[in-house]
Amino acid sequence: MIRYLEAGESHGKGLVAIVEGLPAGIPVDLELINTQLARRQGGHGRGGRMKIEKDRVEILTGVRDGKTLGSPVTLMISNRDWANWERIMSAEAGAAVEERVVTLPRPGHADLTGGIKYGQQDLRNILERASARETAIRVAVGALAQNVLRQFGVTLWSHVVRIGEIAAQPDYAKLGDALYDTAVYCTDSTASEAMVRRIDEAKAQGDTLGGVVEVVVQGMPLGIGSYVHYDRKLDGRLAQAVMSIQAFKGVEIGLGFGAAQVPGSQAHDEIFYEAGRGFYHKTNRCGGLEGSMTNGEPVVVRGAMKPIPTLYQPLHSADFLTHEAGLASVERSDACAVPAAAIVMQNAVAWTVLESFLEKFGGDTLAEVARNYQGYLDAVKAVMQ
Numbered sequence: 001m002i003r004y005l006e007a008g009e010s011h012g013k014g015l016v017a018i019v020e021g022l023p024a025g026i027p028v029d030l031e032l033i034n035t036q037l038a039r040r041q042g043g044h045g046r047g048g049r050m051k052i053e054k055d056r057v058e059i060l061t062g063v064r065d066g067k068t069l070g071s072p073v074t075l076m077i078s079n080r081d082w083a084n085w086e087r088i089m090s091a092e093a094g095a096a097v098e099e100r101v102v103t104l105p106r107p108g109h110a111d112l113t114g115g116i117k118y119g120q121q122d123l124r125n126i127l128e129r130a131s132a133r134e135t136a137i138r139v140a141v142g143a144l145a146q147n148v149l150r151q152f153g154v155t156l157w158s159h160v161v162r163i164g165e166i167a168a169q170p171d172y173a174k175l176g177d178a179l180y181d182t183a184v185y186c187t188d189s190t191a192s193e194a195m196v197r198r199i200d201e202a203k204a205q206g207d208t209l210g211g212v213v214e215v216v217v218q219g220m221p222l223g224i225g226s227y228v229h230y231d232r233k234l235d236g237r238l239a240q241a242v243m244s245i246q247a248f249k250g251v252e253i254g255l256g257f258g259a260a261q262v263p264g265s266q267a268h269d270e271i272f273y274e275a276g277r278g279f280y281h282k283t284n285r286c287g288g289l290e291g292s293m294t295n296g297e298p299v300v301v302r303g304a305m306k307p308i309p310t311l312y313q314p315l316h317s318a319d320f321l322t323h324e325a326g327l328a329s330v331e332r333s334d335a336c337a338v339p340a341a342a343i344v345m346q347n348a349v350a351w352t353v354l355e356s357f358l359e360k361f362g363g364d365t366l367a368e369v370a371r372n373y374q375g376y377l378d379a380v381k382a383v384m385q
């Protein structure tokens with residue numbers, strides 16, 4: 001129903017996306033998109049590049065008078081750093097490709113395998129696209145999806161639940177806009193202070209830190225996704241969305257890996273019924289997904305991010321061209337981008353949730369989708385009573 005393509009290099013002119021299939025008549029709140037972009041740039045532990053960039057989205061096509069037209073929507077984010085790279089990254093033959101050449105691949109990055117696979121001599125040609133700079137445009141696309149979802153009362157929040165060895169005790173009452181004014185987007189203020197100290201320590205040691213982030217989707221009606229075939233399963237689609245984010249190495253839904261450690265009596269959510277309210281659960285161990293369909297409870301997804309591979313105290317490497325031993329290349333780095341990754345994951349999940357939502361309720365206009373949605377809610381209500 002909906003799809004998008006996106007492109008862009010980290011130090012190129014900018015990042016672009018073409019989003020196709022959105023219904024006509026969706027109000028587009030640019031502030032919502034730009035707020036998500038600003039949050040992605042924030043969080044304690046970010047490096048020098050974020051002082052250069054001030055990401056704002058530009059809409060080139062598909063929106064008029066503040067509403068989608070049903071035609072493809074083109075989004076663009078300019079790279080301010082382009083001013084410093086224009087000669088080197090130029091598309092024209094004769095670009096200054098002899099400058100800022102990278103030949104010492106970073107362990108854990110795409111550099112080495114990418115260089116071999118794509119037949120390059122300069123590993124810059126790999127890192128430019130592998131860079132997490134790309135997540136800026138994915139956040140813009142996901143924030144556009146959030147514009148659609150909020151028409152139906154679906155809202156998404158993200159927060160940090162672990163940085164390195166410091167784990168938080170989440171306080172879900174604190175999920176809200178004010179969270180993103182805090183240092184590491186963590187709802188546990190004691191853990192938050194410890195995380196800031198730990199990030200400073202890692203930075204001083206020239207090291208980097210990973211962590212775990214969680215996304216909560218509120219307001220999803222039950223029955224989005226499907227159990228009938230592997231590629232309609234919402235669990236699987238969410239896992240793909242999360243694992244497609246740079247540096248993510250694990251994903252969990254609800255209890256996740258924890259469900260493997262407890263007996264069935266503590267792994268599932270018992271079903272209750274109350275006249276007027278219908279069927280309900282008292283717990284949400286399944287993270288809002290049973291049989292790969294939403295069950296009406298909040299959807300809870302976690303992702304694990306490994307530490308960023310660009311270390312100021314670089315790891316051992318070997319030169320791509322001379323094969324001599326050396327230390328991995330480093331220009332600039334973030335000591336910790338886990339808070340930023342929370343925002344990236346929130347928007348990646350928003351896109352996937354919207355895909356499944358529109359598969360069920362899709363139409364050419366917002367009004368048509370709203371009719372389909374309301375008709376379904378009425379049918380659900382009839383069963384509940």
Ligand code: EPS
Nearest residue numbers: 047049050130131132133136331332333
């Ligand atoms: C990144 C390296 C750094 C990060 C970048 C991701 O870029 P630079 O080498 O220009 O300092 O700042 O992240 C972003 C630019 C961003 O917008 O998040 C990498 O190698 O993945």
